[in-house]
Amino acid sequence: GDKVKQSPSALSLQEGTNSALRCNFSIAATTVQWFLQNPRGSLINLFYLVPGTKENGRLKSAFDSKESYSTLHIRDAQLEDSGTYFCAAEQQGTGSKLSFGKGAKLTVSP
């Protein structure tokens, strides 16, 4: 089965509203990265997390290794937040390779 399960797979928001994306891990994740893949296909780094939380502007992310999940909260969504959000995890004992979720497509409309 999938090592990293993302939910929801797609989400539509109006500008100014808030949302939360989630990843559940069936592996012993040691670190988590969140990316935004823009419409051109480029991956933009959002967060690199060891267990704990980080905040950057309107984005906030948390990683709980014991409960095996990570979340990404988007506050006051803007049009430029549209794209596909991926989480990826490094697995304990497997070295530095990332296992990715299937992505969450976010569409922000006026």
Next chain:
Amino acid sequence: GPKVLQIPSHQIIDMGQMVTLNCDPVSNHLYFYWYKQILGQQMEFLVNFYNGKVMEKSKLFKDQFSVERPDGSYFTLKIQPTALEDSAVYFCASSLQGEDTQYFGPGTRLLVL
């Protein structure tokens, strides 16, 4: 932030031909990676590379695939010969240390006809 470059951005080749994808990683990074993304699907790990050697490869890293970084130049992924199922976007990434933030390039879109 740190930039990883990939050349070319697009490549169209005939099945059976050889192709080399080039990656210019972040200058002081020591760990290099290739990932494969088939259209609309998730990213899949192919291989990682450190100190001139492959550390780990996945089942997707077929015998026709090879990687190298001769003399600190481009980190390359070579496919010889190519097959139809190799059509995908190939992303290069690099990191300073093993368990560290991986920075991704913009991808090379490979189409095998």
